[in-house]
Amino acid sequence: MLYFIKSMCYNEIEVRNLTVQIEKLDHYGRGITRINDKICFVENALPKEIVEIKIIKETKKYFLATTTKIIKKSEDRTDIPCPYTNQCGGCNLAHLSFEKENEFKTEKVKEIMNKFAKIDSKIIKEIVYDKPYHYRNKITLHTNGNKIGLYQKESNTITPITKCLLLNDKLNEELGNIKPKTKKDIILKIGNKTDEILSPTNKNNYIISYIGNKKYKISEKSFFQVNSVITEKLYEEIKRIIQDKKSKNVLDLYCGTGTIGIYIHECVDKVLGIESCKEAVEDANDNKELNNATNCTYKLGKVEDLTTELTKEYDTAIIDPPRSGLHKNVIKKLLEITPKNLIYISCDPVTLARDLNLLKEKYEIEYIRPYNMFSRTYHVECCTVLSLKKGKKEEEVKNGIYRN
Ligand SMILES: C[S@@+](CC[C@H](N)C(=O)[O-])C[C@H]1O[C@@H](n2cnc3c(N)ncnc32)[C@H](O)[C@@H]1O
DSSP, rough: OOOETTTTEETOOOOSEEEEOOOOTTSSEEEEEEETTTEEEEEEEOOOOEEEEEEEEEEESEEEEEEEEEEEOOOTBBOOOOOOTTTTOOTTTTOOHHHHHHHHHHHHHHHHHHHHHHHGGGOOOOOOOOOOOSOBBEEOOOOOOOOEEEEBTTOOOOOOOOOOOBOOOOHHHTTOOOOOOSSEEEEEEETTTTTTEEEEOOOOOOEEEEEEEEEEEEETTTTSSSSSHHHHHHHHHHHHHHTTTTTEEEEEEOOTTHHHHEEEEEEEEEEEEEOOOHHHHHHHHHHHHHHTTTTTEEEEEEEOOOOGOOTTTTTTEEOOOOOTTHHHHHHHHHHHHSSEEEEEESSSSSHHHHHHHHHTTTEEEEEEEEEOTTTTTTOOEOOOOOOOOTTTHHHHTTTTTTOO
16 A cells, blocks of 8 residues: 655555645644545644645545644744653643734634635634633542543543643642542632632632622633633623623523623623523622623523523623534524624634524625634634614514514
């Protein structure tokens, strides 16, 4: 069997260490090259680099390889400051400069929007970013016997760690106090501006965290954005949009602990939050009290099961689903009640593009702004602003669908 690389040919015995040139990065931050016209994804390799690789997997459609030696190094490559880099699968982009990481994420969003939703790249705004390391306010540790740490890439094998560069410094200190006792996962969280720590050693079952001047109670199982600095920038943008659009009645779908609705509650008449995690709804009700947000109401349940709550009285819907995106019944209902404005927050551009493709039937996409919520990884958050197409509401009033 022969492999052809850049018009050179190797036989199978010589091929153990192939030399290839990397064309570009894929959406997971892996280098792309071709071997005998078959695509090959190369871990830890950057565009234009010439690297020696070892193939670790072959399927009908692609090869997967690791870099064994860098022969020609990219000027965008940085030294990786983490001792666990070859074991832990967390920081897929730690070898790329932070500046290029932000460019990569912007391009990734543009490509995905274009490919899956035919969205023009002109409407993708500049990415919002902060610092590359020490931004995480939460870590989930896995334990097994005396081992405590993070899972290795695509496996349940634990790499013991004493610190993580993505993590808030004070949580790294706390990490040293954790003793593995059970086979259960251990969750550590830290409150923004309060430095309160939720951990098995201090027996708190909740902490208080601030975003802007709003105060939030967070318990172990409730969702809270992992990067508090970027979250504040994102919530400020949402608040600006709500004020510009003069929103009055707002749906806060997939509301978690009620964070977004509470952040903007003074600007609107009322907010209805829907959330499927019981602890998060309990926290949302406490957060309502903590912030005197008397115009906020919370309902426990899956949004797709509570679509009767989504009525035409709402002029704005803030939508912040998990990676899987929106259930088709939720999209159907939004297209039926047609709030004038949608603000869609997403942590997965692929499911976002899928949903925008359907929402485009009645909505104009004003813009999409990427947020680097998860520095050094390939993940990217997006804030999309949609407005009802002109004429759609009038058309529905005429047909008797819309009554105000
Ligand atoms: C990305 S988080 C957003 C939380 C919140 N908006 C925030 O910014 O903190 C998604 C939330 O949706 C909740 N969730 C997941 N599936 C759901 C569903 N089908 N219906 C309602 N909530 C759901 C999760 O528990 C989680 O709190």
